[in-house]
Amino acid sequence: MKYKSSILSLIANLFSRSKLKNANFQFSNSQFKTALRKANNNLFFLADYQRFIPPTRSPIDEETYTIVFDFLIQNSQISSNTIHQNSMPFNSNIVYYLEKLKREIYYELKA
Numbered sequence: 001m002k003y004k005s006s007i008l009s010l011i012a013n014l015f016s017r018s019k020l021k022n023a024n025f026q027f028s029n030s031q032f033k034t035a036l037r038k039a040n041n042n043l044f045f046l047a048d049y050q051r052f053i054p055p056t057r058s059p060i061d062e063e064t065y066t067i068v069f070d071f072l073i074q075n076s077q078i079s080s081n082t083i084h085q086n087s088m089p090f091n092s093n094i095v096y097y098l099e100k101l102k103r104e105i106y107y108e109l110k111a
Contacts, residue, residue: 009038
């Protein structure tokens with residue numbers, strides 16, 4: 001059901017998660033957390049539904065993508081393997097192997 005957390009929010013403040021589960025309600029932990037947030041903010045309507053997208057999953061801008069992509073290419077080595085799919089975001093079927101650990105690259109990019 002598309003609006004499950006909105007419907008669940010009607011009773012989320014009245015009963016605990018375990019009591020609802022024992023009463024055979026089925027929902028994920030994130031749905032209950034969302035329902036509880038909606039109940040606390042008195043958001044019980046379904047009009048103009050917008051899915052919440054955390055900032056970490058929001059699309060990145062072209063400049064950031066280019067910086068990260070270029071940095072990864074500079075710290076990679078070309079393999080003799082190739083990809084036979086058109087699923088790559090860039091038009092290439094070349095496979096690269098990282099020369100550094102992902103953690104090292106992350107901290108270098110973060111600096």
